[in-house]
Amino acid sequence: xxxxxxxxxxxxxxxxxxxxxxxxxxxxxxxxxxxxxxxxxxxxxxxxxxxxxxxxxxxxxxxxxxxxxxxxxxxxxxxxxxxxxxxxxxxxxxxxxxxxxxxxxxxxxxxxxxxxxxxxxxxxxxxxxxxxxxxxxxxxxxxxxxxxxxxxxxxxxxxxxxxxxxxxxxxxxxxxxxxxxxxxxxxxxxxxxxxxxxxxxxxxxxxxxxxxxxxxxxxxxxxxxxxxxxxxxxxxxxxxxxxxxxxxxxxxxxxxxxxxxxxxxxxxxxxxxxxxxxxxxxxxxxxxxxxxxxxxxxxxxxxxxxxxxxxxxxxxxxxxxxxxxxxxxxxxxxxxxxxxxxxxxxxxxxxxxxxxxxxxxxxxxxxxxxxxxxxxxxxxxxxxxxxxxxxxxxxxxxxxxxxxxxxxxxxxxxxxxxxxxxxxxxxxxxxxxxxxxxxxxxxxxxxxxxxxxxxxxxxxxxxxxxxxxxxxxxxxxxxxxxxxxxxxxxxxxxxxxxxxxxxxxxxxxxxxxxxxxxxxxxxxxxxxxxxxxxxxxxxxxxxxxxxxxxxxxxxxxxxxxxxxxxxxxx
Numbered sequence: 001x002x003x004x005x006x007x008x009x010x011x012x013x014x015x016x017x018x019x020x021x022x023x024x025x026x027x028x029x030x031x032x033x034x035x036x037x038x039x040x041x042x043x044x045x046x047x048x049x050x051x052x053x054x055x056x057x058x059x060x061x062x063x064x065x066x067x068x069x070x071x072x073x074x075x076x077x078x079x080x081x082x083x084x085x086x087x088x089x090x091x092x093x094x095x096x097x098x099x100x101x102x103x104x105x106x107x108x109x110x111x112x113x114x115x116x117x118x119x120x121x122x123x124x125x126x127x128x129x130x131x132x133x134x135x136x137x138x139x140x141x142x143x144x145x146x147x148x149x150x151x152x153x154x155x156x157x158x159x160x161x162x163x164x165x166x167x168x169x170x171x172x173x174x175x176x177x178x179x180x181x182x183x184x185x186x187x188x189x190x191x192x193x194x195x196x197x198x199x200x201x202x203x204x205x206x207x208x209x210x211x212x213x214x215x216x217x218x219x220x221x222x223x224x225x226x227x228x229x230x231x232x233x234x235x236x237x238x239x240x241x242x243x244x245x246x247x248x249x250x251x252x253x254x255x256x257x258x259x260x261x262x263x264x265x266x267x268x269x270x271x272x273x274x275x276x277x278x279x280x281x282x283x284x285x286x287x288x289x290x291x292x293x294x295x296x297x298x299x300x301x302x303x304x305x306x307x308x309x310x311x312x313x314x315x316x317x318x319x320x321x322x323x324x325x326x327x328x329x330x331x332x333x334x335x336x337x338x339x340x341x342x343x344x345x346x347x348x349x350x351x352x353x354x355x356x357x358x359x360x361x362x363x364x365x366x367x368x369x370x371x372x373x374x375x376x377x378x379x380x381x382x383x384x385x386x387x388x389x390x391x392x393x394x395x396x397x398x399x400x401x402x403x404x405x406x407x408x409x410x411x412x413x414x415x416x417x418x419x420x421x422x423x424x425x426x427x428x429x430x431x432x433x434x435x436x437x438x439x440x441x442x443x444x445x446x447x448x449x450x451x452x453x454x455x456x457x458x459x460x461x462x463x464x465x466x467x468x469x470x471x472x473x474x475x476x477x478x479x480x481x482x483x484x485x486x487x488x489x490x491x492x493x494x495x496x497x498x499x500x501x502x503x504x505x506x507x508x509x510x511x512x513x514x515x516x517x518x519x520x521x522x523x524x525x526x527x528x529x530x531x532x533x534x535x536x537x538x539x540x541x542x543x544x545x546x547x548x549x550x551x552x553x554x555x556x557x558x559x560x561x562x563x564x565x566x567x568x569x570x
Contacts, residue, residue: 184337378394
């Protein structure tokens with residue numbers, strides 16, 4: 001954009017002045033350079049000769065005949081499109097469909113359809129009858145790395161689900177101490193309370209981490225701060241349309257001073273200070289510490305052995321203050337898994353433990369697993385399957401989509417289609433999920449959030465299918481009514497159909513079944529709340545409820561995201 005100026009550099013006289021942040025809006029001072037010059041002389045009279053007139057007349061006649069011929073040819077109907085052109089037949093080296101049970105078109109409408117469309121949504125454009133609904137599908141051949149198979153790793157560790165989030169064990173220090181941390185692909189930092197430096201921190205899942213009890217810890221000196229480093233000029237983060245996800249480094253921050261606080265360049269009490277604020281109001285402060293870290297298993301003895309074998313020095317935040325939800329949450333802290341300069345995967349790669357900068361998450365209602373350096377599951381065609389049906393495995397081949405944004409540390413994908421059941425959101429709404437921060441995949445956010453600018457068609461289709469008004473309040477459903485709720489599908493570049501089932505986005509209200517999902521048939525009615533919100537200011541956040549029953553491969557090395565339906569048991 002030619003009108004954009006650097007945020008922190010004084011501009012040259014010919015460049016617009018930098019923006020000023022006032023109440024969340026940018027105001028830019030315009031500079032104009034006025035050049036004085038003497039009054040120009042009157043134009044010289046020119047004679048138009050006969051040769052010029054003949055040339056102009058000939059050109060005019062030729063233009064008229066060309067326009068008439070083009071209009072005549074355009075009036076003829078184009079030949080019918082061959083059937084094979086309506087569907088993309090994947091070649092042997094392209095991504096295959098995510099599953100054979102993908103949402104397909106239907107010529108019949110729901111019994112609860114309204115006679116007229118709400119909000120001007122056109123039924124004729126939205127019913128899935130063929131693959132024309134893939135509005136933004138790329139016509140270019142996919143990059144070579146999208147076709148590469150995922151590396152298979154044996155470094156797989158359990159995830160545990162509680163209080164709406166998924167946690168992993170991290171062992172830190174010498175001797176190792178266990179901390180229970182939220183796996184958060186929307187945050188760049190790993191942090192948890194350290195004692196005796198956080199006397200007012202709340203009680204959490206694990207015993208407090210005693211910093212002085214670790215003989216291998218090192219408080220990072222102010223001349224060696226690591227968590228303020230970036231791979232490119234810091235201003236490019238700010239111009240990129242956001243600084244992370246709602247669960248991580250808040251994109252809604254306003255003002256250069258607040259944004260720069262994410263990258264401290266001064267000391268706080270002779271230590272490298274960190275200060276994080278979150279969209280829902282929580283915050284924490286910390287200082288940088290380096291110590292040996294490695295993932296943990298349910299068995300403490302095996303975890304200690306692995307820590308001694310694979311542990312590597314890593315810089316994290318020792319929290320001194322926590323506010324809001326951080327004081328009462330179950331987890332001790334956060335395990336940042338975003339694409340930052342200093343990451344756990346990058347640290348273990350440099351240490352020689354991992355051979356690939358990637359990881360995968362496979363989550364279900366009760367837990368799941370995290371795999372370091374690749375994926376842990378594979379797909380076997382039904383004719384070759386030898387594992388029990390409930391064994392951990394892929395239920396369909398893994399497909400890949402490229403990361404949609406550069407110079408951001410969160411995982412952004414490009415949406416080519418959105419559907420609610422058989423109804424497809426019109427193409428004109430897709431810009432609202434791909435612009436600004438875009439559509440991010442964030443395991444640290446419990447629910448899924450969609451731009452409010454896409455709310456109208458989603459609400460309209462929900463009512464057509466269910467006969468109910470869409471909201472995020474408790475509603476009563478019989479088992480039969482529940483089974484009629486629609487699948488919400490996001491199609492991504494590369495042909496991935498990211499399906500969110502009602503079992504994932506509908507949360508049961510009754511405490512007996514809370515967290516278990518509607519896995520069994522019930523008598524009478526049960527209360528459920530939809531945890532897909534259509535009030536996001538911009539873009540989409542695919543939270544952990546959208547990630548259920550899929551293995552998702554965060555392939556940082558190849559800048560791609562893999563998705564496969566899976567049985568996520570550990």
